[in-house]
Amino acid sequence: MLWALAFIGAGVVVSDSGFEEIELRGRPSLGVMIHTPSKEAGPIPTSYLLGVLRAAIEARTDWLPREIPQEQWESCGGSLPCVFSNPSLFEGDMHHVLWVSNLTSSATSRLSIQLIDVAAAVRAARTTTVADLGSYLASTAVRVGSERQTLRAAAELGPVIERFVALLRPIAEPAGVWGRSSTLLLELDAVPMQLRVDEGRYELTIREPQTRLLSVPLGVRHLELSSDEHETIRTDVEIRADQEATLHLSPVLADTLGGAARTIGLWSGVGAVLTGGGLVAAGVALSQRSSICLVGPDQHCSPLGRGRGPVLVGAGVAAGGLGLLFGALLVGREQDWPWVGIVGGVVLGVATGSTLALVF
Numbered sequence: 003m004l005w006a007l008a009f010i011g012a013g014v015v016v017s018d019s020g021f022e023e024i025e026l027r028g029r030p031s032l033g034v035m036i037h038t039p040s041k042e043a044g045p046i047p048t049s050y051l052l053g054v055l056r057a058a059i060e061a062r063t064d065w066l067p068r069e070i071p072q073e074q075w076e077s078c079g080g081s082l083p084c085v086f087s088n089p090s091l092f093e094g095d096m097h098h099v100l101w102v103s104n105l106t107s108s109a110t111s112r113l114s115i116q117l118i119d120v121a122a123a124v125r126a127a128r129t130t131t132v133a134d135l136g137s138y139l140a141s142t143a144v145r146v147g148s149e150r151q152t153l154r155a156a157a158e159l160g161p162v163i164e165r166f167v168a169l170l171r172p173i174a175e176p177a178g179v180w181g182r183s184s185t186l187l188l189e190l191d192a193v194p195m196q197l198r199v200d201e202g203r204y205e206l207t208i209r210e211p212q213t214r215l216l217s218v219p220l221g222v223r224h225l226e227l228s229s230d231e232h233e234t235i236r237t238d239v240e241i242r243a244d245q246e247a248t249l250h251l252s253p254v255l256a257d258t259l260g261g262a263a264r265t266i267g268l269w270s271g272v273g274a275v276l277t278g279g280g281l282v283a284a285g286v287a288l289s290q291r292s293s294i295c296l297v298g299p300d301q302h303c304s305p306l307g308r309g310r311g312p313v314l315v316g317a318g319v320a321a322g323g324l325g326l327l328f329g330a331l332l333v334g335r336e337q338d339w340p341w342v343g344i345v346g347g348v349v350l351g352v353a354t355g356s357t358l359a360l361v362f
Contacts, residue, residue: 021187021210021212021213021214022208022209022210022212022213022214023213023214023216024206024213024214024215024216025216025217026183026199026204026206026215026216026217026218026219027183027204027217027219028095028217029064029065029066029179029183029217030064030065030066030095030096030097030177030179031065031066031067031068031094031095031096032059032063032065032066032067032068032096032098032099032100033068033069033070033091033092033096033098033099033100033120034052034055034056034067034068034069034070034099034100034102035069035070035072035075035085035099035100035101035102036048036051036052036069036072036102036104037072037080037101037102037103037104038072038104038105038106039079039080039105040105040106040107042106042107042108043106043108044104044106044107044108044109044110044111045106045109045110045111045153045154045155045156046104046106046111046113046153046156046159048104050156050159051102051104051111051113051159052069054159054160054163055067055100055102055115055163058160058163058164058167059167060182061182062167062168062170062180062181062182063167063170063174063179063180063181063182064178064179064180064181064182064183064217064219065098065174065179067100068096070091070092070099074091075088075091080103082101082118082123082127082139082140083126083127083139084127085127086118086120086123086124086126086127086139086143087124087127087128089120089124092120092124096120097119097120097121097177098117098118098119098120098145098173099117099118099120099123100115100116100117100118101115101116101117101118102114102115103115103116103150105150109154110152110153110154111152111153111154112150112151112152112153113150113151113152113153113159113162114147114148114149114150114151115147115148115163115166116140116144116146116147116148117144117145117146117147117170117173118143118144118145119143119144119145122142122143123139123142123143125142126138126139126142126143127139145173146166146169146170146172146173148162148165148166148169178219181220181243182220182243182244183216183217183218183219183220183241184218184220184241184242184243184244184245184246184247185214185215185216185218185246185247186214186215186218186223186239186241186246186247186248186249187212187213187214187215187246187247187248187249188208188212188213188214188215188249188251189211189212189248189249189250189251190208190211190212190213190227190251190253191211191251191252191253192229192231192232192252192253193208193209193210193211194207194208194209194229195207195208195227195228195229195232195253196208196227196228196229197225197226197227198225198226198227198228199218199223199224199225199226200223200224201224208227214246218241218247219241220241220242220243221240221241222238222239222240222241223238223239223240223241224236224238225237225238225239225249227251227253229253231255232253232254232255233253233254233255235251235253237249237251271324274319274320275320275324277319277320278315278317278318278319278320278321279320281312281313281315281319281320282312282313282317282320284312286313317354318352318354320354321350321353321354324350
């Protein structure tokens with residue numbers, strides 16, 4: 003086992019052509035629905051509102067804002083129960099939606115924003131026994147909401163959006179999307195290697211000596227790199243916002259003597275089984291032409307006669323060989339020493355010979 007040190011670089015390195023870039027995780031979508039009932043331009047156009055909102059979300063979270071055009075749901079007339087009765091609007095990994103109500107006139111924009119849990123809203127929209135379905139949906143599916151504010155100039159929009167985005171932290175942080183993800187540059191002296199991140203939350207194969215991982219969650223990440231030919235490397239690396247972490251690792255070849263010993267043990271087990279079988283066969287043949295009796299308080303005659311010794315020894319050798327053979331085949335990695343097979347073979351061989359000696 004090796005423990006490596008992670009060095010944090012200052013700034014994101016531009017990808018070279020020789021780098022392999024792998025997206026560690028996809029950024030989850032955040033739906034954006036802007037409802038402008040009057041369709042009057044007002045001081046804050048919809049396109050400008052969408053741009054400021056998207057920039058603020060992407061600066062503070064790892065959500066990927068995705069507009070759901072009003073044309074797809076305008077027949078609902080701004081009714082949330084109607085909108086969320088159509089789950090096909092919210093496909094894939096879109097678990098939350100920003101519902102932006104922009105009541106415009108020529109002089110003002112009266113703006114409110116709500117963060118809605120899609121699954122809860124869809125369930126609420128299917129409820130038919132609640133009289134005031136809109137209020138029920140708001141109380142069960144709205145996670146964050148802002149009071150409606152009257153804006154008279156586009157310059158007033160930025161602070162309003164910033165204050166709302168700050169309210170998203172209690173929802174975004176447990177979901178792992180508060181704060182932007184960053185990148186990790188892996189430099190390996192040996193490839194390919196299997197990479198497990200955070201105890202198997204993400205698993206992938208690293209095939210290039212220099213590989214950049216994209217969309218790595220912020221914080222301390224636990225890495226494990228392994229291959230059949232190398233010792234497993236386990237290390238931690240801290241991923242910081244707006245900085246690329248660089249990790250250089252030199253995998254060490256696994257114990258090749260262990261692999262050779264396993265091969266020798268495997269064939270030794272086969273040889274012991276064949277030798278033991280031959281001794282047993284020879285002992286049985288000899289027992290058919292002779293007999294032997296032990297004199298003493300426990301006087302008895304062995305049915306194996308003079309073949310008793312070869313049979314007992316052969317059975318012990320064969321049993322030990324089987325233990326060594328199966329231990330080398332089934333237990334441990336190919337490069338490990340076959341300690342289980344060696345110890346198991348000795349124990350099994352002695353136990354078999356001793357047991358047969360008591361019986362015969």
